[in-house]
Amino acid sequence: EIVLTQSPGTLSLSPGESATLSCRASESVSYTYLAWYQQKPGQAPRLLIHAASRRATGIPDRFSGSGSGTDFTLTISRLEPEDFAVYYCQHYGHSPPLFTFGPGTKVDFK
Amino acid sequence: QLQLQESGPGLVKPSETLSLTCTVSGGSMSDSYYWGWIRQPPGKGLEWIGSIYYSGSTYYKPSLKSRVTISVDTSKNQFSLKLSDVTAADTAVYFCARRERGIVAPIGYFDSWGQGTLVTVSS
Helix, strand or coil, X not given: CCCEEEECCEEEECCCCCEEEEEEEEEEECHHXXXXXXXXXXXXXXXXXXXCCEECCCCCCCEEEEEEEEEEEEEECCCCHHHCCEEEEEEEXXXXXXXXXXXXXXXXXX | CCEEEEEXXXXXXXXXXXXXXXXXXXXXXXXXXXXXXXXXXXXXXXXXXXXXXXXXXXXXXCCCHHHEEEEEECCCCEEEEEECCCCHHHCEEEEEEEEECCCCCCCCCCCEECCCEEEEECC
């Protein structure tokens, strides 16, 4: 079973700064099946990125994803106040079908 | 616009069975989608529980498989979760979510989520 590790656990930044979030898989995975979600308190997760770098519908272009193999990155340029949240990476393994989430990175106000 | 809404008891006693239903509105439970359950213990991360296709085929997280049953009723636009023999460790917000089936290859993410419902396991 793939294990996802996210770093840092918490990122303290100010609006206007950029955030770089890391997701590392325990073994090489297909970028096709790596996604990122944003979750705010009391809300459901929201899909941001799929296939490692493809923004979901309606997601601003300040969110970008990259990576391959075992190392993936979510970058948020020019943080807006509404971007302060917890971000999860997620992998789908299709043989057998299995979804795995990382432990999350919290982006909070410095 | 697609909406998913979880419903069910907010309190379940230890050793009993947790039962939740997700009602899908604004869209049909067609052959284009899988439907899943994900949970989140208070203050912790997300854990996928299992998924079901409209035909009824299911797949579950291996560590929960012995206790989980997911079923679908397309006539009511609903799918359900049953988790047996619950303990305090099953206390969580339970989300239902949708995943596209994919034509050429599987789709590996959830694009629509319910708001979640908190289930507490306590006597």
